[in-house]
Amino acid sequence: MSQQLTIKIIMRHACFILLLAATSTTHLDPQFFADEASLEQLKSDLRSSDAKVRRKAASELGKTRSREAVQPLLSAATDRDVSVREEVVKSLGLLKDQEAITMLLTTIKDPADSVREESIIALVNLYADRDAGWVVTRTAKKVYKTINPFSDQVGDDATVIEAYVQVAPMVIDSIADRLVDSNLAVRLDAAKALGILRARPAIPRMIDAMKTGDANLRIAVLRSLYKIRDTSVDEQILPYLNDSDKNVRDETILALGLFRSKKALPELKRIYDQNPDTKLRLKAFQALALIGDVSTLDLFQRNLRDPDKAYRQAAAEGVGRVGDASLVEEVSRTFLNEKDLGARLAQSFALYRLGRREFIDKLLMGLAERMYHQQPTAYLVEMGAPVVPDLVRNLNHQNEVVRERLCAVLGLIGDSSTIDQLKPLLRDTNPSVASEAALAIRRLGAGS
Numbered sequence: 001m002s003q004q005l006t007i008k009i010i011m012r013h014a015c016f017i018l019l020l021a022a023t024s025t026t027h028l029d030p031q032f033f034a035d036e037a038s039l040e041q042l043k044s045d046l047r048s049s050d051a052k053v054r055r056k057a058a059s060e061l062g063k064t065r066s067r068e069a070v071q072p073l074l075s076a077a078t079d080r081d082v083s084v085r086e087e088v089v090k091s092l093g094l095l096k097d098q099e100a101i102t103m104l105l106t107t108i109k110d111p112a113d114s115v116r117e118e119s120i121i122a123l124v125n126l127y128a129d130r131d132a133g134w135v136v137t138r139t140a141k142k143v144y145k146t147i148n149p150f151s152d153q154v155g156d157d158a159t160v161i162e163a164y165v166q167v168a169p170m171v172i173d174s175i176a177d178r179l180v181d182s183n184l185a186v187r188l189d190a191a192k193a194l195g196i197l198r199a200r201p202a203i204p205r206m207i208d209a210m211k212t213g214d215a216n217l218r219i220a221v222l223r224s225l226y227k228i229r230d231t232s233v234d235e236q237i238l239p240y241l242n243d244s245d246k247n248v249r250d251e252t253i254l255a256l257g258l259f260r261s262k263k264a265l266p267e268l269k270r271i272y273d274q275n276p277d278t279k280l281r282l283k284a285f286q287a288l289a290l291i292g293d294v295s296t297l298d299l300f301q302r303n304l305r306d307p308d309k310a311y312r313q314a315a316a317e318g319v320g321r322v323g324d325a326s327l328v329e330e331v332s333r334t335f336l337n338e339k340d341l342g343a344r345l346a347q348s349f350a351l352y353r354l355g356r357r358e359f360i361d362k363l364l365m366g367l368a369e370r371m372y373h374q375q376p377t378a379y380l381v382e383m384g385a386p387v388v389p390d391l392v393r394n395l396n397h398q399n400e401v402v403r404e405r406l407c408a409v410l411g412l413i414g415d416s417s418t419i420d421q422l423k424p425l426l427r428d429t430n431p432s433v434a435s436e437a438a439l440a441i442r443r444l445g446a447g448s
Helices: 003-021 030-045 051-064 067-075 082-095 098-107 113-127 140-146 169-180 184-196 200-209 215-228 231-242 246-258 262-274 279-291 294-302 309-322 325-337 341-353 357-367 374-383 385-393 400-413 416-427 431-447
Strands: none
Touching: 030 051, 030 067, 051 067, 051 082, 067 082, 067 098, 082 098, 082 113, 098 113, 098 169, 113 169, 113 184, 169 184, 169 200, 184 200, 184 215, 200 215, 200 231, 215 231, 215 246, 231 246, 231 262, 246 262, 246 279, 262 279, 262 294, 279 294, 279 309, 294 309, 294 325, 309 325, 309 341, 325 341, 341 357, 341 374, 357 374, 357 385, 357 400, 374 385, 374 400, 385 400, 385 416, 400 416, 400 431, 416 431
C-alpha cells in the first residue's frame, strides 16, 4: 500500500471518529452509510448467478475509486463470462492499484481477444497519469502534444508517462509478448502501449515486429519508437523509406526527422530532389529542417521566400537549427514581409537562435494564440536550458495565458533550479496559472 493511500485511509477513519463524537448535538449525514452499503451491495452482486448483474457490478466497482473494490475484482478476474472479465479488467485499470499487476499479467493472456486488449489498456492506466489528483490543468491535459512541432502526427494519442515513472520489467515484457498476438487489434494496442510506457527494453522486439506484413503495425511501432526517443534506432528504420506502403514511408520520413538522423540526410535529399511539387517533397523538406544540418543550409536559404507558407516555416526552422548567424539579416527581412503567423513564429525562433534575443517576446505572445500556441511551446522546449533565463524573467507576464503556458514549458524543460521562481505563481490570482505552476513544480521535484 502506498503512503498516500495509507494517509487517506487513516484520515477517513479519523473523520468518522470525529463525526461520532459530535452525534450528541449533530445529525450524521446518512449518505456516508449509503455509500458504504452501496459498496457492499456491489461486492455481493459480483457473486450473483446472473452474468448481467456481475458485469454491472464489476463496472460500478471501478467507478467507486475505492481500494476496497480491488480484492473483489481480483477474485472475479477469472469469471466464466467474457463480458464480466472485460469489465473487471477495465475497473482494475481505473482503480490504479499496483496490487492488480499480477492478475493483469495473467488476464493479458486470456483466451478472449477483448480481455487481452483491455488488460493492455489497464496496465497502461496503472502508470499513465499516475498522479491524476494533481494533473488538473487544461494545459496538462495535452502537455505532451507540445514537445515537438509534428506531435499531432505521432499518433491520435500523444500521451507518454512522466519520465520519472518506473515501469516494472515484467509489465514491459508481457506487453511486448502481445506484439505477435494472433489478433491484429491486440498487436496494435501493444505497440502503442510500449510507446506510452517509454519501454526502451522492448525496442528490439518492436523492430522485429515491423518486419511483419501489416503496415498499420509498422506505423504504430514507428510512433512509439519516437515516444521512447532512442535515436540509435535510426539506421534500423532507414529501410522503411522504401516501404511498399505510402503511409509507412511518410511516417518513416517524419520519424527520421524527429530523431535528427544524420544518416538519413542522403536519402531525404534524394526524395526532395526527385519529387518536385509533391506532398512527399514537403515531408522530406520538413524532416531536413528538423535535422538542421549545415549541409542543407543553402536549401533552407532558398526556401525562405517560397510561395508556400509551409516551406517558409520549415526553412526558417532549419536556419534556426543550423545556427549560422550570417543569415540573421536575411531572416529579419523575411520576417518583416511575412503575413502568416506560423511562418512568423518560425522566423522568430530562428532569429532568437541567431542571437536576436528580443524575439523571445514574439514567441511568448505566440503562447497566447489559441490556434498556434503549440508551435512556440515546441520551440521553447527544444531550446531547453539556454532559453530558461528569458522564460523565468517573464513569469510575471501581464498575460495570464502566457504565464500559465510558461509554467508548462518550464516543467517540460526540466531544470529543477526554476522551482523557486515558480513558487510565487502558486498564489497567482488566476487559478489556472496556480495549478500549472503546481504541476510544473511537482514534475521538476520528482525528476530531480
